[in-house]
Amino acid sequence: MTDAASPQGLPFMKMHGLGNDFVVIDQRGRENRVSAGLARALGDRHRGVGFDQLAVIEEDDEADIRLTFYNSDGSIAGACGNATRCVSAHVMRETGAERLTLRTERGLLLAEDAGDGLTRVNMGAPQLDWTEVPLARAMDTLELPLPGAPVAVGMGNPHCVFFVEDAEAVNVAAEGKRFEHDPLFPERTNVEFAALVAPDHLRMRVWERGAGITLACGSGTCATAVAAARRGLTGRRVLVDVDGGRLEVDWRDDGVWLTGPTAHVFDGVLTPAFLAGLA
Ligand SMILES: N[C@@H](CCC[C@H](N)C(=O)O)C(=O)O
Numbered sequence: 523m524t525d526a527a528s529p530q531g532l533p534f535m536k537m538h539g540l541g542n543d544f545v546v547i548d549q550r551g552r553e554n555r556v557s558a559g560l561a562r563a564l565g566d567r568h569r570g571v572g573f574d575q576l577a578v579i580e581e582d583d584e585a586d587i588r589l590t591f592y593n594s595d596g597s598i599a600g601a602c603g604n605a606t607r608c609v610s611a612h613v614m615r616e617t618g619a620e621r622l623t624l625r626t627e628r629g630l631l632l633a634e635d636a637g638d639g640l641t642r643v644n645m646g647a648p649q650l651d652w653t654e655v656p657l658a659r660a661m662d663t664l665e666l667p668l669p670g671a672p673v674a675v676g677m678g679n680p681h682c683v684f685f686v687e688d689a690e691a692v693n694v695a696a697e698g699k700r701f702e703h704d705p706l707f708p709e710r711t712n713v714e715f716a717a718l719v720a721p722d723h724l725r726m727r728v729w730e731r732g733a734g735i736t737l738a739c740g741s742g743t744c745a746t747a748v749a750a751a752r753r754g755l756t757g758r759r760v761l762v763d764v765d766g767g768r769l770e771v772d773w774r775d776d777g778v779w780l781t782g783p784t785a786h787v788f789d790g791v792l793t794p795a796f797l798a799g800l801a
Pocket residue numbers: 542574575593598599600601602603604605679680712730731732733736738739740741742
């Protein structure tokens with residue numbers, strides 16, 4: 523049934539990376555109709571579709587595609603590792619390519635088919651200076667003046683990584699919300715709680731800026747791996763067990779590579795009535 527007010531519905535794809543779930547809207551070849559307001563309405567798990575992030579695909583003059591990410595609170599995120607992997611897997615299936623260049627707020631990234639149903643993306647070099655994370659004032663990012671002495675890492679988005687004895691014992695909802703809004707982070711921050719399993723293996727739980735607790739966070743997994751290596755707890759190639767499953771991080775000279783599974787669950791169409799209701 524087509525509503526006369528807005529004859530065009532808006533197609534979308536629902537995807538996830540280890541349960542970190544996304545709505546993906548492909549705006550290539552058409553006017554970009556996505557806004558922060560649409561993201562907030564769509565992210566509502568009762569009145570919309572529900573997602574941790576919304577990813578918008580557009581054309582780019584240089585890269586194969588351009589990606590923009592919104593959190594479910596409508597805020598823009600400069601990076602989204604799991605959504606980048608999900609969209610890359612989709613576009614590589616679409617084109618038969620085994621690698622893909624993407625432009626995000628972070629710049630140009632490279633994705634590859636890693637085989638066995640896995641997709642790998644180079645998330646870029648970690649941002650280790652306080653100005654890049656960013657933090658509110660000059661300080662050593664390796665040990666912040668906060669309870670628990672966390673590590674700050676930028677991956678195109680800010681991360682505050684705590685190392686704890688037992689990640690299961692952390693009240694992620696309370697501690698995550700507390701530190702997301704700490705004044706040390708002028709753009710707020712994602713908050714990770716990690717425990718060492720072995721010199722090449724971490725357990726991590728996450729509170730995401732603008733989304734809350736998620737089952738996985740790709741950029742947060744990269745930040746945690748970088749923080750652990752900087753602290754001398756692990757090497758630069760680690761397995762990270764998040765609530766939704768296992769990711770691999772390899773911090774190489776050319777950037778931080780994130781590898782893991784992806785899933786394309788269903789496709790849908792936002793009705794004209796839903797879209798008209800946002801006006
Ligand atoms: N789940 C994402 C992170 C999304 C953005 C983050 N909440 C932020 O606001 O920076 C990932 O997989 O990286």
